[in-house]
Amino acid sequence: MAVAAAFAQVTGGAAGMGQAVDVLDAGSLLATFGAVGVAVVLFAETGLLVGFFLPGDSLLFTAGLLCVPGAGGAVHLALPQVLAAAAAGTLAGSQTGYWIGRRGGRSLLARSRARKLREGAARAEEYLTRYGHAKAIVLARFVPVVRTVLNPLAGALNVPARTFTLWQVTGGLVWTLGLTLAGYALGASVPNVDRYLLPIVALVVLVSLTPIALEVLRARRRPAATPGDTPTPPPGT
Numbered sequence: 001m002a003v004a005a006a007f008a009q010v011t012g013g014a015a016g017m018g019q020a021v022d023v024l025d026a027g028s029l030l031a032t033f034g035a036v037g038v039a040v041v042l043f044a045e046t047g048l049l050v051g052f053f054l055p056g057d058s059l060l061f062t063a064g065l066l067c068v069p070g071a072g073g074a075v076h077l078a079l080p081q082v083l084a085a086a087a088a089g090t091l092a093g094s095q096t097g098y099w100i101g102r103r104g105g106r107s108l109l110a111r112s113r114a115r116k117l118r119e120g121a122a123r124a125e126e127y128l129t130r131y132g133h134a135k136a137i138v139l140a141r142f143v144p145v146v147r148t149v150l151n152p153l154a155g156a157l158n159v160p161a162r163t164f165t166l167w168q169v170t171g172g173l174v175w176t177l178g179l180t181l182a183g184y185a186l187g188a189s190v191p192n193v194d195r196y197l198l199p200i201v202a203l204v205v206l207v208s209l210t211p212i213a214l215e216v217l218r219a220r221r222r223p224a225a226t227p228g229d230t231p232t233p234p235p236g237t
Contacts, residue, residue: 029055030063035081038063039089042176045148047093047100057144060086060176064183079184086176094151094168101155120145124153133163138171147175 029037041059044051063086067079124146127136133154140150154164 029059030066030077031075034077035063035085038082039085042086042089043093043096045093046090046151046172047096049097049100049148049152051148056090056147057179060179061183064180064185065187067180067184068187079180083177083180086180087173090172090176091169094172095165097148097151098155098159098161098164098168101152101157104156120149121153124150125157128154128157128159133159134167137164137167138174141171141175 029041033040038059041051041054042056045054045056063077063082064079066075066077067082069076123143124136124140127140127146127150130136131139137150137154137159140146151168
């Protein structure tokens, strides 16, 4: 509630100043809302199905860059606040998503008209089946859309609450702290890094989309099974 109240206060201030905020642009979100925006965006992306389009990866990396003095021009964030906000938003969001799934996540996904959301749900279920609960929950953190739908899907599939909580905290901390500190390290080591902010963020987005592209390629190369196909018995049977 405190985060929501702070966000509302900042939003009101921004509206009063006539600032336009682009929710798809990490720089715009950070310049307007700062560390509070990090917490709210990550909560929405990981906990609410409507947040699947939000820029989690680029937001974390850009926030880390802007924690370096002078790297973001007029915008400067405090690293401890950003790390705390990122961890709090993503961990609370994931638990909320899991609770939503327990309360009826399957029906919500079934009613969704967003093609990306349905495709993400199919991939998330495949991850849980192929890799098992622990590995799937951690890996999903690094795949856009999948990290949004896996949490409610885990709840809908009755993944044990203790198992889910343990591995979502592990994956959430690795993802949030890792990307934020990577942005901070780059900003601290490259002079005038703000000149290259847009191409760097574009690269981060491209890298974050790589798992999806690889999954699509694998699906296209995978031979389609036909009804007449039967498995070849092993030798000696």
